[in-house]
Amino acid sequence: MEFPRDREAAYVQRMFGWQRQRLRRLVLLAPVLLFLFVALQALLMPAPLSDWLHDPLLYVGLVVLTAVALWMRTLHDANLFAAGGVALQTLFLVSCAMSTRPGHGGVGLLLPMFVATPLVTAPFWARNSTVMMAILLGYLSGALALWHAHAGSTVWLAYGVQALGGGIVAMAMHATVDHARRNYFLAEEELAERARLDALTSTLNRRHFIETGELMLSHMRLGQHLAACFIDLDHFKRVNDQGGHRIGDQLLVAVARRLLELEGHGRLIGRLGGEEFAMLLPGLRMAEAEQLLQSVCADIGEIAVEGHACTASVGIAEWQPGETLSDLLHRADLALLNAKRNGRNRIVQWSEDVAA
C-alpha cells in the first residue's frame, strides 16, 4: 500500500522529529566506531599495528564517514536524514570490509555487525525501498569483507546462515512497522474526514463548507454560474416535540441522504445549523437550481420516520461576479425567509423584491 509523498514525508517527520536531536548526536559515532573497530582488529591480529595505520583506505573511509556524519547533522529534512543514515551505514560497513586483512581470524567480528544491520535498519527507515536497499547494501558489504579477508568456507557458511536468519527477522520487523504505518495513515485519514463532516448527517460541517465555498468562489470567473441554496425543514421543532429527538435525528439523516444524492459536479452540501442545510451548485443558474430542488423537496416531503414527516423551504440566490460567499449566502437566506413567511414548503428565488 503506497501513500502520497507528502503524507509519507509527514509521517517520517513525526517519526524522526522527536529523536532527531539524539540521532544527530549519534551520527558522529560512526567514524569513532570505525576507528575502534580497526584498533580492535589490530590488537587481535599478529600483524603490526602500523599495517593498519599506514593503510590509506582506512583514512579515506574515516574522512568520508566524518564528512557524511557532519553533513547529516545539518539536515532538517527527515527523509533526507533517513537516506543519509543508509549512506552512513553503507560507508561504515564498506570501510570495515576494506580494513579487514587477508587471513584475518578476527573476521568473525564482522559477522554480527553485517547481520545486525538490517535488524537495526528495518524499524527506522520505514519506507519499503529504503529498507530493502539498506539490507542489500549491508549484506553486500559483509560479502565484500569476507572476500577481502579471503575467508574460509566455514566463515562464509556462518555468514550465510546468519544473513538468512537476519533477513527473515528484518522482514518480519519491517512488516510490523509497515502495518503500524498503515494504521497510522488510516487513523489520520479518518480523523481528517471526521473534521470535515457533520457527525450526524455526514454532510460537510459548517466550517468546512464555508472554507471550501470561499475557495470555490475565489476561482469563479466572469460568465460562470453558481447557485447557492438554503434548505430549511419546516416546523421541525414539532417533530422533536411530538416524536422526540431520536426521530428528529433520523429525519435529518434521511433528508441529508437525499441531498447527498446530488453530490458530484463540484457541488458542496453542508449542514450549517440544526435543521438547516446549504448547497453550492457550480454551473447552475437560479432557474436550473430550482428545477433540481423541486424534485428533492418532493422527495423530502415523502420521507416519514415512524409516521413523522416534514416539508422543506428553500431559498436560492445566484452568484454575482465579485460577490463574497457571505453576501451570496445572505441573499439565499433572505429568499428562504421569504419562503417561510409565505407559507413554507416552497422554493423562492432571490430578487430585489425579496430583499425589500
Ligand SMILES: Nc1nc2c(ncn2[C@@H]2O[C@H](COP(=O)(O)OP(=O)(O)OP(=O)(O)O)[C@@H](O)[C@H]2O)c(=O)[nH]1
Ligand atoms: N433532533 C434534532 N433536532 C435538532 C437538531 N438541531 C436542532 N434541532 C432542533 O430543530 C428545531 C428548530 O426549531 P426552529 O428553529 O423553531 O425551526 P422550525 O421548528 O423548523 O420552524 P421553521 O424553521 O420556522 O419552520 C429545534 O427544536 C431544535 O432543537 C439536531 O441535531 N437533532
